[in-house]
Every structure is written in C-alpha cells, then in structure tokens.
Amino acid sequence: QGELEDGIDYMFKIVMIGDSGVGKSQLLNRFVKNEFNMKSKATIGVEFLTKTVLMDHKVVKAQIWDTAGQERYQAITTAYYRGATGALLAYDITNRQTFDHIEKWLEELRMHTDKNIIVMLVGNKSDLSSARAVPVEAAKDLAERENLFFIEASALESKNVESAFLGLLSQVYRTVS
Numbered sequence: 001q002g003e004l005e006d007g008i009d010y011m012f013k014i015v016m017i018g019d020s021g022v023g024k025s026q027l028l029n030r031f032v033k034n035e036f037n038m039k040s041k042a043t044i045g046v047e048f049l050t051k052t053v054l055m056d057h058k059v060v061k062a063q064i065w066d067t068a069g070q071e072r073y074q075a076i077t078t079a080y081y082r083g084a085t086g087a088l089l090a091y092d093i094t095n096r097q098t099f100d101h102i103e104k105w106l107e108e109l110r111m112h113t114d115k116n117i118i119v120m121l122v123g124n125k126s127d128l129s130s131a132r133a134v135p136v137e138a139a140k141d142l143a144e145r146e147n148l149f150f151i152e153a154s155a156l157e158s159k160n161v162e163s164a165f166l167g168l169l170s171q172v173y174r175t176v177s
C-alpha cells in the first residue's frame with residue numbers, strides 16, 4: 001500500500017472504543033491483517049494501524065486507533081480522540097455489562113469529538129450465540145435511538161468485520177465528499 005502514499009485522496013482517523021475484552025484489537029487485527037489471536041495481548045505496541053481502501057474511485061486511507069488497554073482504567077486520553085471522524089464502538093454479545101456501558105462510551109466520545117461523529121456499533125463474538133446475553137433487538141433499538149449504525153460480527157470467524165469497517169468508512173466518506 002506504500003505506493004499509494006502519494007495518491008491518497010482522503011485520510012480518516014477512526015477510534016476503537018468499548019469495554020476491555022470485547023474484541024476491539026482482534027476486530028482491527030482481522031480487518032487490517034486478516035489475523036486472529038486467541039491469546040490477545042493487551043498491548044499491540046503501536047497507536048494505530050492503517051488500511052487503504054478504494055471508495056468511489058477515491059483512495060481513502062483509514063488510520064485506525066486502538067487502545068493499549070487504557071479503557072480498563074477509564075484513562076483514554078484526549079489525544080486518542082482528537083480529530084477522529086468515525087468510531088467503532090464494540091460490545092460483546094455474551095456480556096450484558098459491556099452493552100450496558102455503551103451509553104457511557106457515547107457520552108465520553110461526544111465529549112471529546114465532534115457531535116456528528118459517525119459511530120458503528122458492533123456486537124462482537126457472534127460466533128458465541130449460544131451464550132448470547134444481548135438480544136439483537138435491544139442493540140437495534142439503542143442504535144436507532146442514538147443514531148448509530150449497527151452490525152453483529154465475529155473477529156474469530158471473520159464474519160461481518162469488513163462490513164463493519166467498510167460501512168463505517170463509507171458513511172464517513174459520505175459526510176466529507
């Protein structure tokens with residue numbers, strides 16, 4: 001993707017948020033590298049990963065920020081959010097608490113970014129549907145109420161991961177093009 005460096009038409013900063021353990025890093029890992037690690041490390045050592053995609057014949061470079069586990073201590077910094085035009089807000093469909101915290105995450109997000117930031121709500125770990133604790137309808141209702149896009153996905157099975165990120169990117173693209 002290096003050869004596209006000069007031909008970048010748009011650069012978007014996207015932030016990954018949501019409770020610790022919901023699969024943010026693995027969703028990103030899957031999208032950018034098509035990899036998955038069962039024993040996910042809390043720290044990946046870099047602040048963000050990038051992925052370049054074509055959208056409407058334009059070259060869009062997404063700079064996607066992941067935490068190094070700071071969300072555990074409610075210690076995500078202002079710098080993390082600065083300039084973000086999109087957010088992927090994840091919860092774990094088998095863990096009700098991670099869903100109950102979505103409003104809190106939205107509040108924090110909207111405090112630090114433009115109110116009109118595009119948010120993709122992702123119910124991750126859809127492969128564990130036998131342990132489901134969050135009904136799809138509850139998430140759909142929340143998404144509608146809060147003006148979020150919504151999808152269930154599985155980083156493990158590589159299901160809907162592309163749709164989640166590309167859907168988010170295309171909505172951000174719509175607002176700037």
Ligand code: GDP
Pocket residue numbers: 018019020021022023024025026027037038039040041042124125126127128153154155156157
């Ligand atoms: P983060 O703290 O939100 O970044 O979460 P991680 O990406 O580190 O993932 C936390 C744990 O959930 C790890 O053990 C992952 O292997 C596991 N995990 C992540 N995504 C999935 C998924 O789609 N399905 C299942 N079954 N496990 C997942």
Ligand code: MG
Pocket residue numbers: 024025026041042066067068069
């Ligand atoms: Mg992580």
